[in-house]
Amino acid sequence: MNRLVLLLILLPLAAHADTQADAALAAIRDLGAVNGQALACGQSEAAARAKALMLERAPRTFAYGDAFQSSTHAAFLAQTQQTPTTCPDAAELLQRLDGLAQRLAKLLPSPEEKAR
Numbered sequence: 001m002n003r004l005v006l007l008l009i010l011l012p013l014a015a016h017a018d019t020q021a022d023a024a025l026a027a028i029r030d031l032g033a034v035n036g037q038a039l040a041c042g043q044s045e046a047a048a049r050a051k052a053l054m055l056e057r058a059p060r061t062f063a064y065g066d067a068f069q070s071s072t073h074a075a076f077l078a079q080t081q082q083t084p085t086t087c088p089d090a091a092e093l094l095q096r097l098d099g100l101a102q103r104l105a106k107l108l109p110s111p112e113e114k115a116r
Contacts, residue, residue, distance in 0.1 A: 036075025041087035
């Protein structure tokens with residue numbers, strides 16, 4: 001009986017963790033997309049910021065690394081295959097990165113932020 005009650009209590013927590021992990025992976029994919037576009041458009045400041053956010057926020061796992069890398073690659077190819085090529089300016093890319101930084105801070109807080 002006690003095990004059943006414990007299972008019923010823990011089940012929603014596990015579902016919440018899966019949902020949060022999916023949201024975090026989606027945010028990392030979005031970060032990779034901005035990175036790929038920045039690289040294709042020669043926006044080195046935005047690309048460096050995207051990479052720094054990835055290193056700062058994402059857990060060092062294959063899933064997160066692959067999500068970032070594959071979305072970077074896809075966005076780079078999509079941007080370079082546009083005819084005519086129209087690139088967003090640096091301010092737009094940096095603004096998108098600001099939004100992603102806030103999103104990632106909520107989804108993947110650093111150990112110091114978790115302690116607060």
